[in-house]
Amino acid sequence: MPESSTSASETGLRSRLIDVGVELVAAEGAQALTLREIARRAGVSHGAPRRYFPTRLELLSAIARRGFADLGERARPVLDAGGDPRAQVAALARTYLEFARDNPGMYELMFRHDLLEGGHLGLRETSLPLFGLLADLVGRVRPDTDARRAAGALWGNLHGIAQLWRWGSLRLATGDEDFGPLLDAALLAHLGPEGGR
Template identity: 80%
Template sequence: MTESDMGLRERLVDVGVALLATEGLPALTLREIARRAGVSHGAPRRHFPTHLELLSAIARRGFADLAERVRAAHAPGAAGPRTHVAALARTYLEFALDNPGMYELMFRHDLLESGHLGLRETSLPLFRVLAELVGEVRPGADARRVAGALWANLHGMAQLWRWRSLQLAVGDDDFGALLDAVLLAHLGPEGGR
């Protein structure tokens, strides 16, 4: 692949990321990405034979961004595992609220058919970090299941918060208090670790 081909490939992903940020998942078509990149509607197919492959490349960019944020929030040795779970949860929620279009795309494994396009290798390491930390906080528990339940709760919290449903239901905008309640529900009371 020539340098100009690599440049076009990256530009198509850049345009997709920007389009996703401004207009959301429904606007993410090959034709619209090509138009905004200033190329013919067939040009993206040289780099991404299917729409699915382009969507997956865009999602990988989101996972890389989220992973970098998680790494920055997770300084091993600086605090106990419960503090790290809380930092990871807050980072995840902030990412979801700051990037709703990307967040929606990233976790649509049904849409992306991630097993075929390498997204599992991008997304599962983040889940493993969470599961390992949960295992440290709750030794003896099935860490993967507890982490899965926590992740599902965080995912729902992000979605319902964005729709303002949680604020209405709980009667306030105290995001931190709600996050603390989620962590308590899944990790148990503080004390041991």
């Protein structure tokens, strides 16, 4: 078999394993992601994933990269639209919360500490550019503050809202049927009132 055919075939199987992992995490959550189950659903031997992903964490990182790519694609129209930085931060924050709500398994996988810390497949480098864009926008809204810290605090707030909303805790505590009022409160807390002080 020509080398290019083998390479294309190997690339195809690697991509298929990731695709199956993405489908599995969407259907059953991050806890369902085992090498054996991904191999079974991909129609290959249970040892086949190890040819492309020597460890389970490397396969999970590749699947999580798809999540970050998806989140980035959802954020792109907000960022490309330009305009008022505060409105962009609000739209970006809503996009983030909607992604977390609509993709709970992927969202959980994307922020697993062991994947981010392990440096698998540059996952940290995949996740940081979007934060950099958020920090830039926050800096334009609040030039009086350390933009990275303010953006980090806002992100932490959004992450907490996403997790607690998914668990049902915030709906129970606030009585809100949508996370919109919580998002508005977080933006006010971190960006100050609209129109400045």
